[in-house]
Amino acid sequence: MKDQLSALIDGELEIDSADHLIASAKAGGELKQCWAHYHLIGDVMRGEMNTNYSLSSRVMSALEAEPTVLAPNRLQERVDMASVPESRLTVTHSGKFWSIAASVAAVMFVGVMVLQLNQTEELMPVEIAQSVPTEYLQAHQAAAPNGAAYYIQTASFTESKQ
Amino acid sequence: MLRFFGALFLSLLSISSLAADDAWLSLQKSAYAARELNYQGVFVYQNGKQKSSVQITHMNNAGREMTRNVVLDNSSQANQPREVYSQGSDIVIMRQKNQKMVIEKRRGQNLFPAMLPTDLRAIKASYTATLGPKEYIAGREAQVIDLVSNDALRYSYKIWADTEYGLLLKMTLVDNNNKTLEQIEFTQLSTLNSQDVNWFQPKIDVSKSYEMQDKTAVNHVESDWIVAELPAGYVKVDHRALVVPGKATPVDQMIFSDGISSVSLFIEPLNKGMRPKTGRMGIGSTNVCAHVLDGYQITVVGEVPPATVMQIAKAVSFKKQTASNK
Numbered sequence: 001m002k003d004q005l006s007a008l009i010d011g012e013l014e015i016d017s018a019d020h021l022i023a024s025a026k027a028g029g030e031l032k033q034c035w036a037h038y039h040l041i042g043d044v045m046r047g048e049m050n051t052n053y054s055l056s057s058r059v060m061s062a063l064e065a066e067p068t069v070l071a072p073n074r075l076q077e078r079v080d081m082a083s084v085p086e087s088r089l090t091v092t093h094s095g096k097f098w099s100i101a102a103s104v105a106a107v108m109f110v111g112v113m114v115l116q117l118n119q120t121e122e123l124m125p126v127e128i129a130q131s132v133p134t135e136y137l138q139a140h141q142a143a144a145p146n147g148a149a150y151y152i153q154t155a156s157f158t159e160s161k162q
Numbered sequence: 163m164l165r166f167f168g169a170l171f172l173s174l175l176s177i178s179s180l181a182a183d184d185a186w187l188s189l190q191k192s193a194y195a196a197r198e199l200n201y202q203g204v205f206v207y208q209n210g211k212q213k214s215s216v217q218i219t220h221m222n223n224a225g226r227e228m229t230r231n232v233v234l235d236n237s238s239q240a241n242q243p244r245e246v247y248s249q250g251s252d253i254v255i256m257r258q259k260n261q262k263m264v265i266e267k268r269r270g271q272n273l274f275p276a277m278l279p280t281d282l283r284a285i286k287a288s289y290t291a292t293l294g295p296k297e298y299i300a301g302r303e304a305q306v307i308d309l310v311s312n313d314a315l316r317y318s319y320k321i322w323a324d325t326e327y328g329l330l331l332k333m334t335l336v337d338n339n340n341k342t343l344e345q346i347e348f349t350q351l352s353t354l355n356s357q358d359v360n361w362f363q364p365k366i367d368v369s370k371s372y373e374m375q376d377k378t379a380v381n382h383v384e385s386d387w388i389v390a391e392l393p394a395g396y397v398k399v400d401h402r403a404l405v406v407p408g409k410a411t412p413v414d415q416m417i418f419s420d421g422i423s424s425v426s427l428f429i430e431p432l433n434k435g436m437r438p439k440t441g442r443m444g445i446g447s448t449n450v451c452a453h454v455l456d457g458y459q460i461t462v463v464g465e466v467p468p469a470t471v472m473q474i475a476k477a478v479s480f481k482k483q484t485a486s487n488k
Contacts, residue, residue: 002368037372041364044254044265044374045247125438125454137448139404140426140463143417145279146272 002034009038185291185307189278191328192307192321196276198222199329203300203351204234205274209344210446218274219361221354226250228362229273245364248273256364263367266375274346275330277422278321284421288312288395289319297322299331300348309422314338315393315470316423317447322347335447335465343447344465380405385414386481387429393473395420409433418464418474425464427474432459442468451475 005021007013013021025035202219215234220227231246244263247254253268272279279285294306304322311318322332332347366372380403392398396418403412414429432438438459439452451471452461460478462471 006366006368033371034368038366040374041265041366041372044267045249045363125440127439127441135406136426136428136450136461136463137445139413139415139428140417140424140448142268143400143402143415143426144271144424144465145399145417145419146277146422146424 001031005031005034006038009035009042181293182291185293186282186286188293188305188307188323188328189285189291189309189321190280190282192323192330193276193278193280193282195324195328196220196278196330197227197280199327200354201329201351202354203348205346205348207274207346209448212446215349219354221359221362223357223359228359230361231273246273247362247364249362258370261370263370263372264375265372274333275348277330277333277346279421282421284395284397284419285309288316288420289422294320296325300351302326302331302348302351304331311338313394314467315395315473316420316466317343319422337467380412383414385429387414387416388479388481389416389418389427389474390477390479391473392418392477393470396425396470396474399424404428423464423466425462425466425470425474427478428459428461428463429478430459432457442472444468456480 001021001024004013004018005025008015008018008021021031025031200221202217204215204217207214207216217232217234219230222228227248227250229246229248231248233244233246244258245256247256251270253271253273255266255268257264257266289309289311292308292310294308297304297306299322303325305325307321307323309319309321317338318336320334320336321330323329324331329351331351332345334342334346335344336342383401383403385401385403389398397420398416399419400417402415402417404415405412409430410433411431414427416427416429418425418427432454436459438454439461440454442449442451444450447465448463449466449468449471450461450463451468451474452459453475454460455478460475462475464471
């Protein structure tokens with residue numbers, strides 16, 4: 001059925017003989033997903049990425065929800081560190097704790113933050129040869145004005161782990 | 163007698179400068195041929211121990227340039243691109259990731275055999291072109307052109323251009339000891355006579371679902387990082403902010419190019435748990451240099467000699483006056 005759907009989108013299947021496909025695509029489920037995916041591919045190939053199919057719009061809204069900081073700086077670094085212990089505390093302590101001892105918690109934030117900052121400084125630098133920065137290699141290949149290297153790349157940039 | 167030698171010297175001089183002009187003309191013809199001709203074939207790309215065969219179909223349909231590249235031997239590697247489509251400067255890459263197909267979009271890269279830019283001015287400043295012998299590549303007669311670096315800040319190239327059509331048939335990247343680091347060449351090539359464009363659409367694999375890769379870069383950003391002194395001949399061609407899942411702050415990426423060789427500079431704050439990296443390493447034609455500056459990880463990556471990545475890594479600094487205003 002997916003084959004037929006693909007053929008229909010490519011214009012290789014008469015629309016009159018595709019009533020059953022359209023009906024099941026409308027009904028939802030797997031075929032509806034495929035319908036969206038195949039159209040997404042078509043849009044990308046034609047360079048029409050602004051059309052509002054569910055998949056691309058979901059990606060876009062997820063992106064919009066992400067805060068984007070254009071220039072990394074030290075201030076941002078501290079804010080991010082402060083946010084980590086906050087979520088940990090929320091999980092491990094009750095709301096009552098908060099209402100009674102908010103100021104104590106605030107002091108704790110600072111304590112944890114200082115501790116973590118110290119940890120960062122204690123990590124000894126490693127020789128780069130021990131740890132190939134794959135994500136940098138791929139980002140370089142993706143941005144270089146001319147390239148052939150990506151025909152042999154082994155992993156996607158977005159899958160990099162710290 | 164003196165006059166005779168003078169005349170001889172002058173004529174030799176003009177012959178050699180004519181020969182250099184011819185070499186640049188051949189390169190210019192080659193740059194256009196890759197974009198204007200209709201052809202299909204198979205090329206093999208090799209870098210270090212890695213190797214890949216790619217089937218290419220290229221058509222220029224009344225100024226609309228279309229290319230399809232299909233990777234032929236990627237059964238063993240997940241995540242490798244399977245198909246690369248380009249139309250003008252838009253590039254779409256389809257790669258397999260587990261049971262999904264991921265669609266990635268890029269812009270403005272010069273892909274083989276259109277590796278040479280049509281504007282050769284930047285390259286002329288840093289390289290010397292000379293004509294070599296004639297050799298056969300994929301059954302076609304080719305003119306060898308040596309594109310030799312004028313200094314130690316970039317590698318040299320050897321180019322084989324079809325004597326009849328100018329199309330780039332083979333290209334190698336050679337270091338200063340004349341060792342080949344990277345090679346890309348046609349093993350099969352023929353002209354494409356049909357005007358049919360049905361090949362320009364991906365083969366949909368109905369057993370897989372498709373998704374767009376999350377956007378990983380914001381192009382053309384500004385930041386307070388400066389590179390005080392770039393290696394001669396290199397200019398900044400782009401500045402992006404890479405959004406990397408799992409990283410709290412985007413990674414700054416600046417791209418420098420001398421017209422054909424390029425280098426990326428990455429800057430990111432050393433957040434908690436991140437192990438700083440220092441030192442230098444080489445993988446195939448690529449050199450990497452890393453160091454730490456003021457709580458930031460600096461990493462430089464490029465298909466250039468070690469001296470070039472090290473020079474860029476050392477030249478990075480923060481614009482002090484802007485920083486103190488914050």
